[in-house]
Each structure stands twice: as C-alpha cells, then as structure tokens.
Amino acid sequence: MAALTLGLGLAGLAAGQSQAAGGGRVVAKGPGYSIIVTSPGAGRTAGRAGQARVTDAPLETLHQPIVCQGERVLHIDNRDLRFEGNAITAEDGCEVHITNSRISAGGIAIRARNASVHIENSEIEGGQASIDATGKAQIYAETSTFKGAARRVAQASIHDLGNNVWL
DSSP: OOEEEEEEHHHHHHHHHHHHHTTOEEEEEETTEEEEEEOTTGGGSOOOTTOSOOOOOOEEEESSOEEEESSOEEEEESOEEEESSOOEEEETTOEEEEESOEEEESSEEEEEESOEEEEESOEEEESSEEEEEETTOEEEEESOEEESOEEEOTTOEEEEOSSOEEO
16 A cells, blocks of 8 residues: 655655655645655665666657647656657757656657746656757756756756756
C-alpha cells in the first residue's frame, strides 16, 4: 500500500524533495506544497539526487520527436522514452511538464524556444545536449539527472531548483 505525503511550507517542501529522491513519486506540486506517493519504508534511507528510481514504465522507442507549439500544455509523466534523434521540442508559448520520466535522445533531449519546461524527478540524456534553450525559454529543473551539455542562448534561463545532478 502506498503512503501519501503532503509537505507544506519551506520545511515541508525540502522534506518532499528528499522523499522524491529516495524513491517517491511527485503527483502534485504548487507554491509551498508538494504531494509525493511513497511505498512503505521508502523514506528510511536517504538517497542522492540521480539515484532515485524515476519510473517503472516500459521502454518506448519513438522515431519522431514530440513537438509542442503555441499556447498549449503538455505533461509527460511516468514514461521511459528513447529517441533516435531529437526528443522533445517546445516552442512559442508551449508549457511542458516532465515528471517521473526518463528521456534519452541521440540528438538533443529537450529543445525549448520561447517556451517553458518544468522537469522534476526525471533523467534527461542527450547525445548532442540534454537541454538547448533559446529565445526567452525558461527551464526549471528539480531532483533530476542530466547527461549531456545544457546550453542556453540569448535571454533563455535554466533554473536549478535543487537536488539535480549535471553530468
């Protein structure tokens, strides 16, 4: 039976982050709170970021990138995705949320141009780059592992919200 943990305020948010790194799954998050589902005993051993089991989803190999354009919201949760080339492209106002997932690309894993990408409790790997942010792109990363260069150009920003591993 899974336990549901609700962390409130700054202390609760920090506790929620360590529980997510220890094997829990973030199911909801907002200003000042996060809700994490853990299995019994999961919080007993503290783990480093990047050691968490981010997904138990079956491996999916996709041959075309996922593209989000315009004023849309795309949520990728509990997925294990492999791409031969580029993986995910967010453009022109799109908002992408990647949680509890593993994304691996032969090219660029996450490409954002004038878009917002939120990555939490995930593993992102790109042969050419893990992140490529241009224009006014905003990337928010928390409790995740990134393998490959993280590039930003112009006014783009990459916000490290903590507990990330950059390889």
